[in-house]
Amino acid sequence: MRKINAVLISETVKRLCIEANCHLCEDVKECIANAYNQESWPGAKEILGRIMENYEIADKTQRPICQDTGMACVFLKIGQDVHVLGDITEAVNEGVRRGYRDGYLRKSVVRDPIDRVNTGDNTPAMIYFDIVPGDKIEITVAPKGFGSENMSKIKMLRPSDGLEGVKRFVVEAVEEAGPNPCPPIVVGVGIGGTFDKAAYLSKLALLRPLSEKNSDPFYSRLEDELLEEINSLGIGPQGFGGRTTALKVNIESMPTHIAGLPVAVNINCHVTRHKTEVI
Amino acid sequence: MMAISIKAPLTRDEARKLRAGDSCLFSGVIYAARDAAHKRLCELVADGKELPFEIKDSVIYFVGPTPAREGEVIGSAGPTTSYRMDAYSPILIGEGQTGMIGKGKRGVEVVEAMKKHGAVYFGAIGGCGALLAKCIKSSEVVAYEDLGAEAVRRLLVEDFPVVVVIDSEGNNLYESGREAYIASLG
Numbered sequence: 341m342r343k344i345n346a347v348l349i350s351e352t353v354k355r356l357c358i359e360a361n362c363h364l365c366e367d368v369k370e371c372i373a374n375a376y377n378q379e380s381w382p383g384a385k386e387i388l389g390r391i392m393e394n395y396e397i398a399d400k401t402q403r404p405i406c407q408d409t410g411m412a413c414v415f416l417k418i419g420q421d422v423h424v425l426g427d428i429t430e431a432v433n434e435g436v437r438r439g440y441r442d443g444y445l446r447k448s449v450v451r452d453p454i455d456r457v458n459t460g461d462n463t464p465a466m467i468y469f470d471i472v473p474g475d476k477i478e479i480t481v482a483p484k485g486f487g488s489e490n491m492s493k494i495k496m497l498r499p500s501d502g503l504e505g506v507k508r509f510v511v512e513a514v515e516e517a518g519p520n521p522c523p524p525i526v527v528g529v530g531i532g533g534t535f536d537k538a539a540y541l542s543k544l545a546l547l548r549p550l551s552e553k554n555s556d557p558f559y560s561r562l563e564d565e566l567l568e569e570i571n572s573l574g575i576g577p578q579g580f581g582g583r584t585t586a587l588k589v590n591i592e593s594m595p596t597h598i599a600g601l602p603v604a605v606n607i608n609c610h611v612t613r614h615k616t617e618v619i
Numbered sequence: 620m621m622a623i624s625i626k627a628p629l630t631r632d633e634a635r636k637l638r639a640g641d642s643c644l645f646s647g648v649i650y651a652a653r654d655a656a657h658k659r660l661c662e663l664v665a666d667g668k669e670l671p672f673e674i675k676d677s678v679i680y681f682v683g684p685t686p687a688r689e690g691e692v693i694g695s696a697g698p699t700t701s702y703r704m705d706a707y708s709p710i711l712i713g714e715g716q717t718g719m720i721g722k723g724k725r726g727v728e729v730v731e732a733m734k735k736h737g738a739v740y741f742g743a744i745g746g747c748g749a750l751l752a753k754c755i756k757s758s759e760v761v762a763y764e765d766l767g768a769e770a771v772r773r774l775l776v777e778d779f780p781v782v783v784v785i786d787s788e789g790n791n792l793y794e795s796g797r798e799a800y801i802a803s804l805g
Contacts, residue, residue, distance in 0.1 A: 381800050381803070391744070391746065394748070397753070398749040401749065403685075403748075403749040404695040404749065406697055406747075406748045407682065407683060407748040408683075408697075446684070446685040446686070446768045448768065456655065487700040487723070487745065490700065518723070519722065519793050520722070522746045573797075574801040580782065580792055581799055609745065
C-alpha cells in the first residue's frame with residue numbers, strides 16, 4: 341500500500357480551486373476562438389470578443405473569470421492500493437476552505453436550502469468518490485456556477501421515446517433555458533443508468549475536454565447532430581441572437597433497465613471550469 | 620452601433636426614451652443587490668420602513684462580487700440571473716426604481732410593472748466579471764454586511780457597458796434579436 345498524507349490532498353485541492361477559477365482551460369478558449377471566427381452575426385461576434393477579452397484579463401490579473409466561483413465539485417479517483425493517512429472528506433473541505441479564502445473567491449454556499457445562512461467558507465464541497473486500480477489519486481476540481489446549474493433538467497423517458505425522444509428533450513431544455521445560463525453554453529448529457537446515475541453522467545460529461553468526442557461513433561455523431569440543432573435555434577451569445585448558442589455537446593451513456601430511458605441535461609456556461617492533478 | 624451614454628440615478632423620463640437593443644454606457648451611482656438583499660428590502664417596504672438607500676430613480680445591479688484583493692476596488696463583478704428577483708422587482712419598481720441590470724428572462728409581472736411605472740431592464744454580459752469590474756471605480760457596503768457577497772453595495776461606475784433588453788414599452792431584445800438573426804438566414 342502506498343501511503344498518502346491527507347494534507348497533500350488539501351494542498352492540491354486548494355491549488356486547483358484557484359487555478360480553475362482564474363484560468364480558463366485551453367480547450368474552452370480554443371472553442372470560443374473558433375466560434376468567434378465562424379460567427380457571422382455582428383452583435384454575437386462582438387459578445388464573443390468581449391468574452392475572450394475577459395478570460396485574458398482573468399489570466400493576467402489572477403481575478404476570477406466569473407464572480408460566481410461556484411460550488412466546488414471535487415472528483416476523486418482513488419487507487420485501491422492507496423492508504424490515505426487522515427480524513428479524506430475533511431481534507432478536501434479544508435482545501436476548498438483555503439482555496440476560496442486565499443484565492444479571493446466568492447463564498448456561495450448556504451448551510452441549509454431553507455434557512456439559507458452562508459457557511460462563509462464555500463464548504464461543504466460536492467465530493468464524488470470513485471475507486472480505481474493503481475496507487476495514485478486523481479483529483480479534479482470543477483467549480484460549478486448556478487446560473488447554468490439551475491437550467492439543468494432530468495426526465496425518465498419511455499423506451500418507446502427512443503433516440504428522437506432524447507434529442508427533443510435535450511434541445512427543448514436548451515431552448516427553454518434561453519439566455520439564462522449565459523450562452524454560449526456547454527451541454528452535458530447523461531443517458532441511461534438510474535435516475536441519479538443519469539444526472540451524474542451528465543455532470544461527468546462536462547469534465548471531458550471540448551476537443552474530445554465520445555469514443556463511440558454513434559454517440560460522437562449524436563453530439564454533432566445535437567450541436568447543429570442547438571446552434572440553429574438562433575438564441576446566440578447571451579440570448580441576443582446568433583449562431584453560437586452552444587460550444588459543444590458532450591454525451592456519456594451507460595446500460596439501463598428494460599423499462600427505462602433516463603436522460604439528464606447538465607448545462608454549463610462558457611466559463612466551463614475544471615482542473616486535474618494526479619498525486 | 621454607437622453606445623448611448625446614460626447617467627445613474629436614471630430619471631423616468633430618461634428611462635422611457637430607451638429602446639430594446641440600445642447599447643448604453645452607464646456612469647454614476649448604482650446599487651448592487653441580489654437574492655437575499657431583495658428579500659430584506661421588500662420586507663422593509665411591507666413594514667412601511669425606510670430603505671437603506673434612495674430607491675427613487677435608482678438602478679439596481681444584480682451582482683454578488685468576489686472579494687477584492689488589496690489595492691483593488693472590487694473583485695469580479697458580472698451579472699447574476701435576474702428571474703430570481705422577479706418576486707421582488709415589481710415592489711421596488713413601485714417604490715421608484717427605474718433600472719435593473721442583470722441577465723436572462725423576466726416574468727410577465729415584472730414587465731407589467733416596468734410598463735406601468737416606466738422602468739428599464741438592462742443586460743450586462745454574463746460570465747465577464749473580470750472585464751466589467753474595470754468599470755467600477757468605487758464600492759462601499761451600505762447595508763446587510765452579514766450577507767457577505769450578497770450585501771447591498773453602492774457602486775460608482777464609469778462607462779459600464781449594458782444593452783437594453785426590455786424597454787418601458789415591453790419590447791424585448793431576447794425575442795427581436797433571435798427573430799432578426801433567423802430572418803437573416805433567409
